[in-house]
Amino acid sequence: MKVSVLGYGTVGVGVCSMLEAAEGMELRKVLVRPGKADKPFKVCSIEEICADEETEAVVEVMGGVEPAFSFLSAALRAGKHAVTSNKALVAAKGPELAKLAKENGVGFLFSAACGGAVPFLHNLALAVESDRILSVGGILNGTTNFMLDSMQRRGMDYGEALKEAQALGYAEADPTADVSGLDALRKIMLACAVAYNKLPCEGFSLEGIESVTAADVRHFQSKGLVLRLLVSGGMSEDGRICAYVQPCLLDSSSPEASVLKNFNMAKYRGENSGDIILIGQGAGRYPTASAVLRDLSDLTHGRREMMKDSCERVAADNSFCTCRYYVRLGAGSADALPFAEKERDGELVRGVTERVPVSEMHARVKALRESGEEVFFAAMEG
Numbered sequence: 001m002k003v004s005v006l007g008y009g010t011v012g013v014g015v016c017s018m019l020e021a022a023e024g025m026e027l028r029k030v031l032v033r034p035g036k037a038d039k040p041f042k043v044c045s046i047e048e049i050c051a052d053e054e055t056e057a058v059v060e061v062m063g064g065v066e067p068a069f070s071f072l073s074a075a076l077r078a079g080k081h082a083v084t085s086n087k088a089l090v091a092a093k094g095p096e097l098a099k100l101a102k103e104n105g106v107g108f109l110f111s112a113a114c115g116g117a118v119p120f121l122h123n124l125a126l127a128v129e130s131d132r133i134l135s136v137g138g139i140l141n142g143t144t145n146f147m148l149d150s151m152q153r154r155g156m157d158y159g160e161a162l163k164e165a166q167a168l169g170y171a172e173a174d175p176t177a178d179v180s181g182l183d184a185l186r187k188i189m190l191a192c193a194v195a196y197n198k199l200p201c202e203g204f205s206l207e208g209i210e211s212v213t214a215a216d217v218r219h220f221q222s223k224g225l226v227l228r229l230l231v232s233g234g235m236s237e238d239g240r241i242c243a244y245v246q247p248c249l250l251d252s253s254s255p256e257a258s259v260l261k262n263f264n265m266a267k268y269r270g271e272n273s274g275d276i277i278l279i280g281q282g283a284g285r286y287p288t289a290s291a292v293l294r295d296l297s298d299l300t301h302g303r304r305e306m307m308k309d310s311c312e313r314v315a316a317d318n319s320f321c322t323c324r325y326y327v328r329l330g331a332g333s334a335d336a337l338p339f340a341e342k343e344r345d346g347e348l349v350r351g352v353t354e355r356v357p358v359s360e361m362h363a364r365v366k367a368l369r370e371s372g373e374e375v376f377f378a379a380m381e382g
């Protein structure tokens, strides 16, 4: 397959070098910004790539929604297959790109956008053909997993763990998208679209790791529990989609607890297959490029679709999923939550609630925070 690449950054360089080494693959052209075309294969206009009759597939690894959307749309209209690692693009414009691909008789795949090297969407897209998917989720943000693991196994506080994640290149200078859970949320949006043909775009429940302290970690470690940031998605019997991100406390013998450093763990449950768990590197030049190459290989074998052209946008509904929650908050606000058990810790209360709908718990904590209360909460199961 002859391939042109849009973007020559971290992932783009990896894709180009893998294409040069891969059997049956050939690199045609690489789109770079004006003034940066210092080699004959580098070009500065998308039109040149669309007009190149030899190019069969276009890989988008620039990031952002625009101009990535316009460029990939032009490539699809020109009859080229499209592959992207760009979760922001697929979350915002996936259904439009799937439709364009179908109309033009070409493929649109985006494995690398969710889980890096972990073949999550690749397997999920295969599984939905023969099984009903009961749930999707897992640990889909390596940065926060690295930070939580550093706090737990190495006794770091939040600031130290973040600094080290930044020094190692796992976290951006502005880490908000990772630590707030937004990056992981975009990935669960894509997994729901693949599993249920519905792309949730609003109504999410989103809690990252910004509220966890070293004292919290010591407290739940003393109880044999491990903290992970988990994403969850699913569909109710009557077709409603749940999609949420929240910290979860798990038994130290659980599969999630064994996911260390910046690794990812993708999980889905099929009605017949039961739990399928995949662990690997969720980011990085070559791990991400390897997922792009896997999609290109899928295209050569005739697999063209991850998201159907009929995929519809829906609001998430997190009222039909319930969890018990571990909570730490000021003792004066303890009555605001339905604790099943609680204990006093100086000026604080720590305890576990009764089972509460996910959307309700997130709303209650939001209201407490708006009134000035500092709260940490984590679901007691995945």
Ligand SMILES: NC(=O)c1ccc[n+]([C@@H]2O[C@H](COP(=O)([O-])OP(=O)(O)OC[C@H]3O[C@@H](n4cnc5c(N)ncnc54)[C@H](OP(=O)(O)O)[C@@H]3O)[C@@H](O)[C@H]2O)c1
Residues within 6 Å of the ligand: 006, 007, 008, 009, 010, 011, 012, 031, 032, 033, 061, 062, 063, 064, 067, 085, 086, 087, 088, 112, 113, 116, 282, 283, 284, 285, 288
């Ligand atoms: N890095 C990872 O580990 C990873 C993992 C999974 C998914 N992804 C996704 O992969 C995508 C690329 O990530 P990355 O880390 O490779 O980003 P990056 O290092 O910033 O590379 C992006 C490249 O695209 C170029 N670019 C941006 N807009 C352009 C335009 N209009 N015309 C030509 N070139 C343009 C940039 O050029 P300039 O430098 O001149 O701006 C840069 O070289 C993102 O969507 C990201 O979310 C990344």
